[in-house]
Amino acid sequence: MELICPAGTPAALRTAVEAGADAVYCGFNDETNARNFPGLNFSRDELCEAIAFAHGRGVKILVAINTFPRASAVDLWRRAVDDAVQAGADALILADIGLMDYAARRHPDQRLHVSVQAAAANPDAISFYVGTFGVRRVVLPRVLSVAEIAEITREIDCETEVFVFGGLCVMAEGRCSLSSYATGKSPNMQGVCSPASHVAYEQTAAGTTSRLGRFTINRFEAGEAAGYPTLCKGRFSTEYGTGYIFEDPVSLDATTLLAGLRDAGVTALKIEGRQRGRAYVEGVVRHFRDALKVLEIGGEADVARLRPFTEGQATTVGAYRKTWR
Secondary structure (H helix, E strand, O other), X not given: OEEEEEOOOHHHHHHHHHHOOOEEEEOEOOOOOOOOOOOOOEOHHHHHHHHHHHHOOOOEEEXXXXXXXXXXXXXHHHHHHHHHHHHOOOEEEEOOHHHXXXXXXXXXXXXXXXXXXXXXXXXXXXXXXXXHHOXXXXXXXXXXXXXXXXXXXXXXXXXXXEEEEEOOOOOXXXXXXXXXXXXXXXXXXXXXXXXXXXXXXXXXXXXXXXXXXXXXXXXXXXXXXXXXXXXXXXXXXXXXXXXXXXXXXXXXXXXXXXXXXXXXXXXXXXXXXXXXXXXXXXXXXXXXXXXXXXXXXXXXXXXXXXXXXXXXXXXXXXXXXXXXX
């Protein structure tokens, strides 16, 4: 299985390559990608230099153009497609059907991948992208069990890529719209989830209160680690009590499921974290590179190595080992 690694900066990209990535995914420094934050991502010149660096070491570069174009600015997204192709990208990761149509017609020889943002989670949806646009790979959303992934791979005629570590963004159920409502910035259209410009912390005798826009997201007791206030990881009060209704502040870690994912026919394993630093990139990439080597000889990887890179020092296998219906 290929190891697909994140890079939010040229330095992180070099780190991912040197740590053992088979491919690195990145995006332009504008709203065409879903991690559009100040100080992150690549200029056109930086992307060209990064592709030359990676190709010189046998590593592929996948360019994420995975937000949905605004009706008044479609040319920005089309230019991103054209520029990525011209720079020599090995694949484009696209979510929008119209943009996928543009890429397929304008650049018929360019390899296309379906982004997780498209939420293609069943054989019929995936086969539509394959038959209509000639896509070669689909990044599956984090809502499927390993058994469901195996069923899908048996019925489709393209490669599958799944997330194995990092955030648990599902992309398909509306949480991104909550962030957009709270900040006026859309994760799906502008690539801005819980922007730092809208984040505030208030220290009181009782502890720390975190806010996103004008909404209180969480309250932490004195001494309790205060997490970043993303709306989907907020603590909510309901008639049933107070707790993490949408998602606990933990990290996805599928290290223990690698054999099952391999047997399910998965082509590529993806690490989330283009907004994370070089230490995270190096540590997580080396862990999964070693884990894949251990898998080849039938051993078990040391999952404790990843604990320093997790959110809240806790992990989950999410829907991969689904026990609810």
